[in-house]
Amino acid sequence: MSVIADRLIQTGSEPQQKLRAAVSATPMLETRIVSGEEWDRTIAGFDEVCQEQLYAFAITRWPSVKQEPMLFLLDGKVVGGSLMMVQPLPLRLGYIAVSKWAPMLADNTCPEADAIHAGMVEALIAEYADRRGQMLSILPRASTGPVNREYERLETRGFKRGSELLFPSRYIVNLRLDDASQRKSFSQNWRRQLNKADKAGLTFERAGPERIGEFETLYAAMTDRKQFSDHSAYETVHALMAMEEPLRPELFFVRQGDELVYGALIFKAGDRAVYLYGASNEQALPLRAGYFMHWQIIRWLRDNTRATWYDLGGTDGFQGLHQFKKGMVGEAGVIRPVPPVANYASKPLAYLLGAGAFAARDVVYHLRRVIDGWRNPKTKGDQVRTNTDEASE
Structure with a gap:
């Protein structure tokens, strides 16, 4: 043995x-x-x-x-x-x-x-x-x-x-389906919204790392508009975009005509791609640009990477984000909790000290969440935070 x-x-x-x-x-x-x-x-x-x-x-x-x-x-x-x-x-x-x-x-x-x-x-x-x-x-x-x-x-x-985690569920899309099977997997409402987005005159494009400034402009405008407290790891974006393939995230945009309405950063290495950050302008919601963006990302990941799954991250408790991601996961994907x-x-003392430190940290995070709720009672959840949440701080 x-x-x-x-x-x-x-x-x-x-x-x-x-x-x-x-x-x-x-x-x-x-x-x-x-x-x-x-x-x-x-x-x-x-x-x-x-x-x-x-x-x-x-x-x-x-x-x-x-x-x-x-x-x-x-x-x-x-x-x-x-x-x-x-x-x-x-x-x-x-x-x-x-x-x-x-x-x-x-x-x-x-x-x-x-x-x-x-x-x-x-x-x-x-x-x-x-x-x-x-x-x-x-x-x-x-x-x-x-x-x-x-x-x-x-x-x-x-x-x-x-x-x-207070909201541990992760929403994970199956990437290994053909177009017809993937669309069929989506919930009925998700398909309906995607069909409307398909008729909105939107275009999808993959961008190089030199265009990260355009994403940052969208992201800054979105955070100013929505006034949410950003506790994500957004400060790491430049370090990630400076990496070599395949570790460098992919940058995607959706535009209507000449105007960028949505951007997304996707980590694509390994068997599980991850949605890192998204940013949109005010026109994105009525255009249903999020549906169009994710549909095109799913297809691109399937055809250009070896990833089997697309991790959309969590919801931070926002019901609208839950419905959106649940509909995209559909019948072929899974919703699973982070343990x-x-x-x-x-040594008992090492455990006592370590567990005590974590308990104190959890109290601080809870208080921060309460304060954020007071400051931003109408904050929307679609700024998109995934695996860069408080479990990782």
């Missing part, structure tokens, strides 16, 4: 027995902390790569947090990775090691995928919880299946339930 299997908690229940069986043939993974440049270059081909695991994103979003890009190797081959953020607790009483939307698999279709994921978790426990004495905090991404196996595995391993944060510590 492997070293990893020996490290697992004593089994007894059926899930625990399955977990031990999954990793029993997996050797201990080698770990390697690399530079940010090597990290971004290496994970570009991962199935589970996402924008928040990019070093260029993280160092811009959280400049005061230590970033540790950790690769996992099996027999000398890179099989996964996790960008670890090591954050000091108040008064330097300790540290928390945070892994968001990770650990990521390089190949999530390989037969050993479950065992490799379990091996990566064990390696993180060994380094951060056992050797350094820190609390380890892991937030898996939403699953496209009915059960989030990554989170289930963490619970079985002894991780404890931590912070949860709670999973926390683990080898």
Whole structure:
């Protein structure tokens, strides 16, 4: 039996027995902390790569947090990775090691995928919880299946339930349908609105990174018009647009005649494309430009990327945004929750300090939300925030 299997908690229940069986043939993974440049270059081909695991994103979003890009190797081959953020607790009483939307698999279709994921978790426990004495905090991404196996595995391993998103649902479109099947999958109302948009004289275009200024103009005008408090990671846009392919987001526009009415930034690497940001002018809503834009993006992603899914992100509690995204997900897509944060510590004091810090942070976020509600009671939710939300701050 492997070293990893020996490290697992004593089994007894059926899930625990399955977990031990999954990793029993997996050797201990080698770990390697690399530079940010090597990290971004290496994970570009991962199935589970996402924008928040990019070093260029993280160092811009959280400049005061230590970033540790950790690769996992099996027999000398890179099989996964996790960008670890090591954050000091108040008064330097300790540290928390945070892994968001990770650990990521390089190949999530390989037969050993479950065992490799379990091996990566064990390696993180060994380094951060056992050797350094820190609390380890892991937030898996939403699953496209009915059960989030990554989170289930963490619970079985002894991780404890931590912070949860107030609105955890993620709306995920199936990209692997032909045009007729995709349109049929949409809800009846979504199809009706799209049919109207098709008759509005709109055009769709893909733009290069040199045109990001046009998007920023739309975005600035929209935020001024709607007066919402933007807590997203919009400040990372320039760092993302400066990246090489395939990690650089795609920029799309919809125009009516000579006027740009809608813009969107899409992360397209890996098996799951992600809607990052959208911006529109006042004409977009009556023209139903959002329906037209997303329909064209779905088709473009299907024909030009290897992505299987298109993650529209959440709703922040806005009912209109829920109806819009639910209708687009339709019958072929899925709506799945982001699981709670999973926390683990080898030492009781490390867990107590880390869990306390997270609880204090959650209180601050709740107060911020209440204050935002007072300031902007009529704020619309269609500024579009996806996976760059408070779970990632």
